Amino acid sequence: MPTLEDLEQRLGGLDGRRILVRCDFNVPLRQTEAAQREIADDLRIRAAGETLRWLTERGASVTACSHLGRPDGKPDERYSLAPVADRLAAVAPGVCLAENLRFHAGEAANEPEFVEALVTGVLGAPYGEQRGGGAFDGYVNDAFGASHRAHGSIVGPPQRLPSAAGRLLQREAEVLGGMRTGARKPFVAVLGGAKISDKLGVVEALLSVVDRLAIGGGMCFTFLAALGHRIGDSLCEPDRIEDCRRLLDSGADIVLPSDITALDAGGTVRQMRRNIPDGCRGLDIGPGSAAEFDDVIAEARTVFWNGPMGLFEDERFAAGTRAVAQSMADARAFTVVGGGDSAAAVAQFGLGPYMDHISTGGGAGLELIEHGDLPGLAALRNSPQQ
Ligand code: 3PG
Ligand code: MG
Secondary structure, eight states: OOOHHHHHHHTTOOTTOEEEEEOOOOOOEEEOTTSOEEESOOHHHHHHHHHHHHHHHTTOEEEEEOOOSOOOSSOOGGGOSHHHHHHHHHHSTTOEEOOOGGGSHHHHHTOHHHHHHHHTTTTOOOBSOOOOOSOOSEEEEOOGGGTTSOOHHHHSHHHHSOEEEOHHHHHHHHHHHHHHHTOOSSEEEEEOSSOSTTTHHHHHHHHTTOSEEEEOSTTHHHHHHHTTOOBTTSOOOGGGHHHHHHHHHTTOOEEOOSEEEEEOTTSOEEEEESOBOTTOEEEEEOHHHHHHHHHHHHTOSEEEEESOSSOTTSGGGOHHHHHHHHHHHHOSSEEEEOSHHHHHHHHHTTOGGGOSEEOSOSHHHHHHHHHSOOHHHHHHHTSOOO
């Protein structure tokens, strides 16, 4: 992929050049009492700072753009990037910010007219100090978290403008892409999250490269059901039980929880082993499982973790996720945290500084591991040089 230095060289310097930077500022927001939207985790904004400052320090006139949430292809105040603009001004002064790209139907549909409007500067940048106007001279993709989407702002500009990968995108592509091929062994993956159907493809891809796969979170119950256990009222995807059974029978080293923290019908939190009675709902891995997962992580040289072990937003069911985060922090392994919920959990537990890499991509990281490439990365590689 072309680098920022390649772009600088190709444009004969960046001073005065207008550069469009696609970022992934799709940050989690919470509503304050004053009905204001407030950023719950600004990792994705801070992570783009390096690229944005590198460009402005060289005199480029930089406009950042991003999507936020899933508005319906038309302007919707609830999804405006205003809260991001405030934070961005502190992270990378002097950078303009365009409004939510998904206010235009042409973004998700990758319509040529939309791409044209974007690269010629017609969309404008309502946030930040405007410096000059008109068409952009170059494009940088630093939106790793959105590069699995073949959307207009991701795949369109590289066909039209001299283009480069930003620092964040480059590092993410190296680390997450490297999981497929270059990971030091033993390589362990820990997967959680609600749904196995979302992650079947990545589970299969991971099983071909990892030495062990530990599974917790909502998705573990479909596996436990496939083993013939009773799972009570826990999350289950009946039409995936067969797939889970096939994976378990494949001879792969899959570690499932041996105990569960559950909520019974009377609202009492109970510890139990693998058989969960009717009326009970498993909501976290139990302490025995957390200790077993800790052993698995401690023995690894590379650990990839995606997805919480339980309903960690509820303190009663946060122990499993906290334990895995702590095991990762203590591990001698190269540790990679992939994705929104696990990254948020690590931040909530204050363990971010002890991880080797916290990815800004959830789905993007999983798709890169699964397929070995992403539409946004391919678009940069295929961008015409000269
Ligand atoms: C994400 O947060 O997963 C990315 O920003 C992509 O957003 P999307 O899932 O709405 O396309
Ligand atoms: Mg997503």
